[in-house]
Amino acid sequence: MAMASSEKAAPAGASWLSAVLRALGRSWAFILFFVGFFLFWEYAIDIFSIPAYILPRPSEIVTRGWADIDRLLYYTYVTAVESLLGYLVAIAIAVPLGLAIAFSSFLRRTIYPFFVSLEMTPKIAFAPLFISWLGFGLLPKVIIVFLVCFFPVVLNAILAFGSLNEELTRFIRATGASPWRAFFKVRLPAALPQCFVGFKYAAINATVGATIAEFIGSDQGLGFYIQIVTGNMRPDLAFAGIFLLTLLGLALFGAVTLVERWVIPWHISQRRTH
Amino acid sequence: MTAAAIDIRSATKTYASGTEAVHAFGPSSLTIAPGEFISLLGPSGCGKSTLMLMIAGLLDCTSGEIELGGHVVKEPQTSIGIMFQDNTLVPWRTVRGNIELQIELRGLPSADYRATVDRLISTVKLDDFADRYPYELSGGMQQRAAFCQTLVHRPDVLLLDEPLGKLDAMTRESIRRDLQSLWLEDRPTVVFVTHSIEEAIQLSTRVCVISPRPGRIEKVIDIDLPWPRDLAAKRSEKFSAYAAEIEEIFHGYGVL
Numbered sequence: 313m314a315m316a317s318s319e320k321a322a323p324a325g326a327s328w329l330s331a332v333l334r335a336l337g338r339s340w341a342f343i344l345f346f347v348g349f350f351l352f353w354e355y356a357i358d359i360f361s362i363p364a365y366i367l368p369r370p371s372e373i374v375t376r377g378w379a380d381i382d383r384l385l386y387y388t389y390v391t392a393v394e395s396l397l398g399y400l401v402a403i404a405i406a407v408p409l410g411l412a413i414a415f416s417s418f419l420r421r422t423i424y425p426f427f428v429s430l431e432m433t434p435k436i437a438f439a440p441l442f443i444s445w446l447g448f449g450l451l452p453k454v455i456i457v458f459l460v461c462f463f464p465v466v467l468n469a470i471l472a473f474g475s476l477n478e479e480l481t482r483f484i485r486a487t488g489a490s491p492w493r494a495f496f497k498v499r500l501p502a503a504l505p506q507c508f509v510g511f512k513y514a515a516i517n518a519t520v521g522a523t524i525a526e527f528i529g530s531d532q533g534l535g536f537y538i539q540i541v542t543g544n545m546r547p548d549l550a551f552a553g554i555f556l557l558t559l560l561g562l563a564l565f566g567a568v569t570l571v572e573r574w575v576i577p578w579h580i581s582q583r584r585t586h
Numbered sequence: 587m588t589a590a591a592i593d594i595r596s597a598t599k600t601y602a603s604g605t606e607a608v609h610a611f612g613p614s615s616l617t618i619a620p621g622e623f624i625s626l627l628g629p630s631g632c633g634k635s636t637l638m639l640m641i642a643g644l645l646d647c648t649s650g651e652i653e654l655g656g657h658v659v660k661e662p663q664t665s666i667g668i669m670f671q672d673n674t675l676v677p678w679r680t681v682r683g684n685i686e687l688q689i690e691l692r693g694l695p696s697a698d699y700r701a702t703v704d705r706l707i708s709t710v711k712l713d714d715f716a717d718r719y720p721y722e723l724s725g726g727m728q729q730r731a732a733f734c735q736t737l738v739h740r741p742d743v744l745l746l747d748e749p750l751g752k753l754d755a756m757t758r759e760s761i762r763r764d765l766q767s768l769w770l771e772d773r774p775t776v777v778f779v780t781h782s783i784e785e786a787i788q789l790s791t792r793v794c795v796i797s798p799r800p801g802r803i804e805k806v807i808d809i810d811l812p813w814p815r816d817l818a819a820k821r822s823e824k825f826s827a828y829a830a831e832i833e834e835i836f837h838g839y840g841v842l
């Protein structure tokens with residue numbers, strides 16, 4: 313028994329290692345470029361004698377950022393909460409609304425054109441207003457994130473639920489399936505890939521919205537931090553903040569991608585083969 | 587005299603209206619008796635799919651009417667089996683799951699159809715692919731899966747829109763034979779769209795030749811050949827005579 317399990321463990325470990333090696337092998341060009349980019353940055357500062365208050369070295373960004381890590385991490389947490397709350401509320405409202413608009417010709421003639429024209433408005437332009445109405449706290453940030461996430465989700469949801477192919481629509485009608493049954497067995501799964509297009513787009517917008525909202529009026533968060541340290545001529549710390557914002561954006565996008573893979577594996581695998 | 591299974595009475599279809607109008611089909615009439623196997627044979631765009639959808643109640647006749655099982659068709663007919671020209675397999679279900687979708691959408695108990703599903707899957711030789719997803723199948727295999735999806739609830743009227751269109755010659759021959767034995771056994775009423783003259787003659791009790799758009803049923807030819815019609819039957823003189831007769835008609839239209 314022990315023998316058997318250790319026998320099994322060995323190839324499993326080896327396959328894990330070989331998977332990592334294979335992944336490295338696939339992305340070596342990217343890694344090389346990445347490392348090269350930062351090396352170039354590091355030494356270009358000397359070569360072109362750029363002063364540190366204009367552009368710091370990557371190594372300085374890391375060491376100075378590390379010295380202020382407690383504040384940075386707390387502010388990352390603040391910005392993450394704002395982004396995530398606004399994002400989730402946007403999805404919770406936009407998906408059912410998109411569904412309703414897709415299935416109601418009345419809503420399609422009224423709210424839909426309104427949304428399409430609002431889509432052209434840069435939502436971030438509302439940010440100063442919300443800050444002035446609601447103050448420096450969490451709520452105006454969540455509302456601004458909500459605004460920048462809401463439209464991509466609702467418009468993609470309308471598209472998703474409104475564009476079942478004609479042959480499948482006929483198939484459903486020919487079976488005499490009840491609307492509920494047709495919805496859960498065909499319409500909903502068929503709509504999910506297009507919905508996720510909206511979710512991913514909104515995930516990218518979420519941290520952008522939170523950062524700009526913090527620029528405009530706040531006393532914490534990475535956007536606030538970047539603005540303050542830039543004012544104090546500390547671009548090294550600003551870059552440290554930007555780096556954490558990037559990680560936050562990547563984490564949110566990565567999480568959505570993981571959920572997508574889990575919810576619609578058939579779609580992902582289909583995309584991989586073609 | 588038994589009632590007609592399908593009675594098409596001066597049915598026409600015009601898509602859109604005004605200057606956009608496309609006169610797609612008719613007016614044409616045809617009475618199909620229960621247990622008949624009718625082929626619709628005609629050039630692309632002559633309204634075969636249109637007629638099929640009108641029989642199924644998925645498209646309204648612009649004028650005229652169609653009766654199915656003694657009732658005028660006014661809404662989608664759920665008692666029949668229809669195989670659409672583009673297959674209706676969904677990407678999130680396996681072959682088996684897609685066949686069962688027909689059962690589930692109808693609210694029938696899946697358990698009761700287990701054996702039927704298995705039998706159909708092996709009839710079309712998809713046993714090894716029952717648990718694969720559509721994207722893992724070739725076009726022809728997808729069509730065979732869609733064929734099973736159409737038959738699984740055992741309808742006694744079948745509307746098949748080019749069910750064998752994407753199959754290679756060999757698979758096509760073997761599925762044809764299966765379709766024929768299935769029909770000989772259960773005697774459903776079949777309306778079968780095809781572009782193959784040979785296929786139409788081999789399978790049908792009657793072949794309807796449809797003119798180019800706007801399609802009309804120009805000629806209905808009784809195929810008086812013994813069943814089952816195997817390869818030997820296809821080499822018979824009578825078979826060739828039917829083929830020549832139909833080719834002649836299409837030649838007249840300038841489509842052959």
Ligand SMILES: Nc1ncnc2c1ncn2[C@@H]1O[C@H](COP(=O)(O)OP(=O)(O)OP(=O)(O)O)[C@@H](O)[C@H]1O
Pocket residue numbers: 601602608609610628629630631632633634635636637671799
């Ligand atoms: N939804 C539609 N709107 C307008 N015109 C249509 C529509 N569907 C079909 N038509 C027209 O009706 C005619 C008949 O179409 P149909 O699909 O019935 O032909 P078909 O005989 O099935 O052809 P094929 O053999 O190529 O499948 C065509 O000329 C087509 O352009």
Ligand SMILES: [Mg+2]
Pocket residue numbers: 634635636671747
């Ligand atoms: Mg057609």
